[in-house]
Amino acid sequence: MRISGDIMAAKRTIMHIDVNSAYLxxxxxxxxxxxADVDLRQIPSVVGGSHEDRKGIVLAKSIPAKAFGIQxxxxxxxxxxxxxxxxxxxxxxxxxxxxxxxxxxxxKDYSPKVQRFSVDEMxxxxxxxxYFFGEPIEAAYKIKERVKKELxxxxxxxxxxxxxxxxxxxxxxxxxMVHTLYQRxxxxxxxxxxxxxxxxxxxxxxKKLNEMNIKTIGDLANTDVxxxxxxxxxxxxxLWRYANGIENSPVSGDRIMNIKGIGNSTTIKFDVEDKxxxxxxxxxxxxSVAMRLRAAKACCSVVSVEIxxxxxxxxxxxxxLFAPTCITDEIYTVAxxxxxxxxxxxxxxxxxxxxxxxxxxxxxxxxxxxxxxxxKKEALDCAxxxxxLKYGKHSxxxxxxxxxxxxxxxxxxGEDDYAMMSSIL
DNA sequence: TCTGGGGTCCTAGGACCC
DNA sequence: TCTGGGGTCCTAGGACCC
Numbered sequence: 001m002r003i004s005g006d007i008m009a010a011k012r013t014i015m016h017i018d019v020n021s022a023y024l025x026x027x028x029x030x031x032x033x034x035x036a037d038v039d040l041r042q043i044p045s046v047v048g049g050s051h052e053d054r055k056g057i058v059l060a061k062s063i064p065a066k067a068f069g070i071q072x073x074x075x076x077x078x079x080x081x082x083x084x085x086x087x088x089x090x091x092x093x094x095x096x097x098x099x100x101x102x103x104x105x106x107x108k109d110y111s112p113k114v115q116r117f118s119v120d121e122m123x124x125x126x127x128x129x130x131y132f133f134g135e136p137i138e139a140a141y142k143i144k145e146r147v148k149k150e151l152x153x154x155x156x157x158x159x160x161x162x163x164x165x166x167x168x169x170x171x172x173x174x175x176x177m178v179h180t181l182y183q184r185x186x187x188x189x190x191x192x193x194x195x196x197x198x199x200x201x202x203x204x205x206x207k208k209l210n211e212m213n214i215k216t217i218g219d220l221a222n223t224d225v226x227x228x229x230x231x232x233x234x235x236x237x238x239l240w241r242y243a244n245g246i247e248n249s250p251v252s253g254d255r256i257m258n259i260k261g262i263g264n265s266t267t268i269k270f271d272v273e274d275k276x277x278x279x280x281x282x283x284x285x286x287x288s289v290a291m292r293l294r295a296a297k298a299c300c301s302v303v304s305v306e307i308x309x310x311x312x313x314x315x316x317x318x319x320x321l322f323a324p325t326c327i328t329d330e331i332y333t334v335a336x337x338x339x340x341x342x343x344x345x346x347x348x349x350x351x352x353x354x355x356x357x358x359x360x361x362x363x364x365x366x367x368x369x370x371x372x373x374x375x376k377k378e379a380l381d382c383a384x385x386x387x388x389l390k391y392g393k394h395s396x397x398x399x400x401x402x403x404x405x406x407x408x409x410x411x412x413x414g415e416d417d418y419a420m421m422s423s424i425l
Numbered sequence: 426t427c428t429g430g431g432g433t434c435c436t437a438g439g440a441c442c443c
Numbered sequence: 444t445c446t447g448g449g450g451t452c453c454t455a456g457g458a459c460c461c
Contacts, residue, residue, distance in 0.1 A: 022461095072461095117460095117461085118460080118461045119461075120461075121461075199459090199460080200458090200459060200460080201459090202458070202459050202460080203458095203459095204457090204458065204459085205458080205459080235458085235459095302453095302454095304454095304455095314456095315455080315456080316454095316455065316456075317454085317455080318453090318454065318455080319453095319454085320452085320453065320454090
């Protein structure tokens with residue numbers, strides 16, 4: 001008993017690093033390096049998709065744009081109504097991956113335990129590192145200044161005793177700030193915040209909580225946990241723990257091993273009304289998914305297809321395979337079957353292909369139905385991957401895509417896969 | 426007038442087995 | 444003919460995050 005008590009008492013120091021307006025900052029830095037005379041961060045500007053491709057929403061905004069009431073996720077034309085002089089720049093995911101990688105390698109100088117949480121967020125376990133870089137606040141300022149000087153963009157750093165409080169702290173005043181949220185500060189710094197500022201409280205949960213007269217994080221923290229459990233089941237218990245700052249997951253540096261699924265989806269430039277076109281899109285998506293799967297040295301056991309109609313209704317269909325695979329053809333065949341089984345004939349706006357239940361690719365079990373060409377197919381896929389990696393993903397394309405109506409390899413943000421967000425931290 | 430794309434986890438119901 | 448529960452797997456859908 002003594003031992004477990006001592007372990008419980010072991011205090012950790014966790015930092016959460018959050019890039020301020022990440023996409024926009026990175027584009028601004030890049031433009032300045034190329035000799036631009038305006039800094040996107042200083043003017044009302046957003047990163048957003050193009051209207052004609054039907055991807056016109058705000059992905060990131062500058063602080064001056066925020067002053068006009070522009071919100072992330074909002075449609076571009078609406079944002080322009082709020083601010084007619086708004087500058088809109090297209091997204092550049094390869095740039096973001098490069099910037100993110102540069103940040104990651106700098107942060108790793110300060111602890112062996114760094115977890116990449118998303119393209120612009122990282123957790124750092126600073127426990128025991130005081131000897132090298134000083135007190136946590138002092139170290140956080142050093143990191144922040146070094147990032148600004150060497151990489152050219154600003155970050156917020158939140159310091160807490162676990163990942164949850166560190167993350168909430170980094171979300172306090174922005175930009176270019178260091179904040180703490182220690183356990184003793186929870187009642188003063190966290191409880192007065194609106195309940196939707198709590199990690200895991202989104203639009204729907206906020207509405208439900210507000211209807212129960214729970215308006216602040218403090219209200220939630222002081223609600224009877226049994227009552228929350230009766231309303232939300234285990235999620236209620238999670239909410240209560242988070243509202244009280246209770247969270248103890250480790251900062252894990254283990255990335256690729258933790259990937260649960262790989263998927264790509266795309267909004268098509270026009271509504272798809274026939275099967276043949278849908279098949280082409282599905283093949284194009286499968287090309288990216290399968291390539292990423294092979295790059296992760298994994299096979300999948302489940303394939304799923306998602307359809308979003310022009311009316312924005314979506315539904316999905318999935319199937320467990322007889323045997324795991326990473327072969328493009330095999331995944332595509334299943335995807336096409338799934339599509340045929342569930343498509344109700346509506347106009348299609350968006351299609352997605354996802355694989356899950358991943359396993360290693362080193363001992364793929366053969367099945368009774370195995371055809372002798374399997375090894376050949378896999379070798380062919382690997383050869384194509386190699387050529388695409390070396391000469392670009394459009395260097396080798398299938399005959400069905402020559403009309404260029406549909407991209408031959410669609411979806412995919414970056415080459416570097418890592419475990420993304422988990423809702424459990 | 427129009428609403429992206431990448432993820433994770435949880436739940437509920439039905440099938441199936443013991 | 445009518446009746447159990449418990450456990451696991453599979454699938455669809457919905458919540459959340461960035």
